[in-house]
Amino acid sequence: MCPIDDSDAFETAAEAPLSVRASVGAMAARSAPYLDGLNPSQRQAVETLDGPVLMLAGAGTGKTRALTARIAHLLFTGAARPNEILAVTFTNKAAREMKERVGRIMGETVEGMPWLGTFHAICVRLLRRHAELVGLKSNFTILDTDDQIRLLKQLIASANIDEKRWPARQLAGLIDHWKNRAWTPEAR
Ligand SMILES: Nc1ncnc2c1ncn2[C@@H]1O[C@H](COP(=O)(O)OP(=O)(O)OP(=O)(O)O)[C@@H](O)[C@H]1O
Ligand SMILES: [Mg+2]
Structure with missing residues (x-):
């Protein structure tokens, strides 16, 4: 398991690496491309950042696209930093897909999101971080x-x-x- 390290996430928008700030500025200037091509429902889901949003839609209708655009929107508007977004998936495949899609939207300037993963991965990360609370060391082994x-x-x-x-x-x-x-x- 990788060591826990929040240093990959920048502390405040103002302290963001220059490359990120430059890219945010450029993005704001030419209107966010991740919004292009979204239908009105998707766009509403992406732009509603206050409070919970439930997206209920059939298979292959664009839920993941809206979700990844919403994450991009949170980052680009400065509403959240990468390490402040919890995105939980059920399967590794879905987590990989989300990471790839967010990466593609954001480009290489934003570091990986530490809290995007399957619920197993996220939970073991939490457990390792607070292992001492249950009398374990953070490098505990998981036995199948x-x-x-x-x-x-x-x-x-x-x-x-x-x-x-x-x-x-x-x-x-x-x-x-x-x-x-x-x-x-x-x-x-
Ligand atoms: N508004 C849109 N206009 C055109 N294509 C779209 C739109 N929204 C999504 N798509 C495309 O439709 C396909 C399915 O989208 P997506 O994977 O987001 O759907 P999903 O609801 O998450 O699917 P699943 O149920 O399989 O998880 C993708 O190729 C995506 O790029
Ligand atoms: Mg999906």
């Missing part, structure tokens, strides 16, 4: 199901526990159950 079972089998063997009585999968299910209730080993 196979790793979990392998580790439990090793622990069962080294503790001389009868694996027939306490199969690894059953123990894994028990631990999952405890974790879902936020029970720690100390609490049991």
